[in-house]
Amino acid sequence: MKQLLSIEELIQHMKNRGITFNEISENDAKQFLQNNNYYMKLAAYRANYDKCDTGKRQGQYKKLDFGYLKELSTIDMYLRYIVMDMCLDIEHVIKVRLIKNITNNPSEDGYDIVRKFIAQDDNLRILKNIRSHKSGEYCKDLIEKYYPYFPVWVFVELISFGDLLYFCSFYEKIYGVQIINNKLMNTVRDVRNAAAHSNCLLNKMTEKIDSTKQVNNEISSFIIGMKNISKTSRVNNLSYKFTNSFVTVLYVYDSLMNEIPKQKRYKEIQEFMNGRVVKNKQFFQSNSKIVGVYNFHKKVIDNLVK
Structure with a gap:
């Protein structure tokens, strides 16, 4: 059983793991942990960073600052709001479609x-x-x-x-009579529940889907038709759990929603990708995994906006 640590002990624990406090001071980090977030949730984003394999810093994180964790947690928060709005839209359309079908039955x-x-x-x-x-x-x-x-x-x-x-x-x-594709909707449900319960979405951006599972053909075809996305990029990114789930939500949304509200939502996401997500882009320039995931999603969204 892990010991409950004080805020000061948590700061020292992070320093021992190689996390620096250059972008945010230790005092500001303490205030943030006391008033805005808690360690377990913030620390979850460490999974996006590699550790040193050898040398004096073996086992410590490479180029990871507390400010980067804080920034990822903030971006994740805004992303959950967007996902929830999309899922509420999807839920409404499903209800309308179901009731319409029953009414005409x-x-x-x-x-x-x-x-x-x-x-x-x-x-x-x-x-x-x-x-x-x-x-x-x-x-x-x-x-x-x-x-x-x-x-x-x-x-x-x-x-x-x-x-x-x-x-x-x-x-x-x-x-x-098929109202929805249940196989895809199970993924939408999982993402919706994660967002509703304030679970992290971006804590393991490049974690792979189970090797026994294949990417859904509909999801793959959805991306194949998009310009500036190579086959290698599509195959690699859709093998990531987060990307696969988020693209599934986009595909279901694209399939169910009418064009005007759909485009309004896509432009909102595009503004988010071009604005708040890259507000502190210098934090992540040295992390090829995060940059790669961002670039793929930006291309997907840019292709959806008309």
Whole structure:
């Protein structure tokens, strides 16, 4: 079991690991750790840096300053906001598409599909979860009015994103109509949950996907059509977990959204890539891994903006 360290001890621990305090003083670093972030989360971004293999500094990080960790954590925070906005857009479109299909289905009244879904043994938990929110200000009226016999247009407002995907899969199983690509949506769900829970997205930018898994053909084809991205760059970058996940979110977004809101979002991301991300670009010039990941994503976004 690791010992709980004081802020001063954490600073010394980082210095022992080769982390410098040139861009940010030790005193400022202490203030940041006390008031803005915590060590475990900030330290997660160390994974983007190599360690010395030999010599007096063996085991210590190469060219890693506390300021670089702080900057990565800030960029990551803004990226999570963007991802959440995109995923909320995706969730809304899925609900609209599902309800439209059920409304036009002569075999459905909007209630029957929900009853069938909840009747499955594993789904009784969904009713319990909805019931647990009865005291909340935003859903209590709907729950009190309809519980436990919900029409689909109410039901989708009360269930989680994961259960919404599960419900779409169930509808496809019953009627043979695909609302979404569940294989891709599982990745979107994972990224959404990570962003919603403030998990790090950029802590392991070049960590590879499992060697037993292959890049989805749709995702690969999505990038193949983009200019200025070589085959080598595409294959290498899509093998990274972060890039694969983020590009999947972009692809799903591109597939579902209408052109005007889609372009508005892409331009927002482009401004982020050209602005806040490179505000302190000198911090990362010597890190080829971070620079390479940035350049690939910038090209992808630039290709999406029209």
